[in-house]
Amino acid sequence: MSNVIEKRIELAAPLSRVWRALTDHREFGEWFRVNLDGPFVPGQVSRGNIAYPGYEHLKWEATVQKMEPERLFSFTWHPYAVDPNVDYRSEPTTLVEFRLEAKNGGTVLTVTESGFDAIPHGRRFEAFRMNERGWIEQMKNIERHVGRPG
Amino acid sequence: MSAVRASRRGPEARAAVFAALGDETRLALIGKLAAGQRQSISQLAGGSSLTRQAITKHLRVLEGAGVVHSARVGRESLYEFRPEPLRDIKAYLDRVSGQWYQALARLKSFVEK
Numbered sequence: 001m002s003n004v005i006e007k008r009i010e011l012a013a014p015l016s017r018v019w020r021a022l023t024d025h026r027e028f029g030e031w032f033r034v035n036l037d038g039p040f041v042p043g044q045v046s047r048g049n050i051a052y053p054g055y056e057h058l059k060w061e062a063t064v065q066k067m068e069p070e071r072l073f074s075f076t077w078h079p080y081a082v083d084p085n086v087d088y089r090s091e092p093t094t095l096v097e098f099r100l101e102a103k104n105g106g107t108v109l110t111v112t113e114s115g116f117d118a119i120p121h122g123r124r125f126e127a128f129r130m131n132e133r134g135w136i137e138q139m140k141n142i143e144r145h146v147g148r149p150g
Numbered sequence: 151m152s153a154v155r156a157s158r159r160g161p162e163a164r165a166a167v168f169a170a171l172g173d174e175t176r177l178a179l180i181g182k183l184a185a186g187q188r189q190s191i192s193q194l195a196g197g198s199s200l201t202r203q204a205i206t207k208h209l210r211v212l213e214g215a216g217v218v219h220s221a222r223v224g225r226e227s228l229y230e231f232r233p234e235p236l237r238d239i240k241a242y243l244d245r246v247s248g249q250w251y252q253a254l255a256r257l258k259s260f261v262e263k
Binding site: 003005007009011013017018021022027030031032033079092109111113116117 | 162164165169172239243246247250251253254256257258259260261262
């Protein structure tokens with residue numbers, strides 16, 4: 001259990017292909033299952049509708065942060081929890097970052113989502129670095145409790 | 151008020167739990183309490199360089215997030231670990247994580263086709 005979600009995946013496709021799938025709003029929409037109103041532009045809000053079966057009534061809204069070609073794409077949003085009973089406007093926003101690296105003609109993609117504590121991202125990262133040792137040391141203890149049934 | 155916040159299990163309550171955990175001293179306190187025994191502030195202060203006031207302040211944050219619960223016994227307050235909020239945020243992170251897992255699997259078949 002950590003305050004940051006990190007996923008790493010190796011894709012058998014070149015950087016340019018992965019970059020397009022991430023940042024072309026139509027391509028992004030296809031695999032992410034969202035119909036976006038327009039292209040991603042740094043600093044601007046991206047809007048659309050979720051296209052995931054059963055959740056079409058939900059709106060998508062994210063603020064694009066960084067687009068560094070074939071390296072980094074990031075946005076802030078209300079965490080990806082497609083629960084129709086949740087009012088997403090009251091959710092703290094989190095930061096989602098897609099980082100790309102070339103590897104053997106393919107691409108290593110790392111996705112992180114952070115900021116679940118609702119502390120502004122800059123501060124939070126600093127706090128997390130400072131606390132990393134603390135987290136690691138205490139998590140076993142806590143995990144044991146959390147994992148305990150009922 | 152802390153009980154209300156903790157039981158609501160909404161986004162704000164979750165953010166409060168994450169924020170409460172984002173501090174070394176508080177993690178250390180939870181670590182001590184997670185051992186299972188209820189402890190007084192003096193017991194929690196044992197072996198640490200922190201003052202009772204500092205510990206009380208951190209315990210208040212943890213109590214506000216519902217991670218610890220205090221009960222007055224005689225002249226002192228005893229603090230107890232409450233695992234429910236941590237279970238809740240773990241389940242929440244697992245859910246968000248699972249959604250990413252699925253989305254990235256779709257991305258993989260999309261770019262590799």
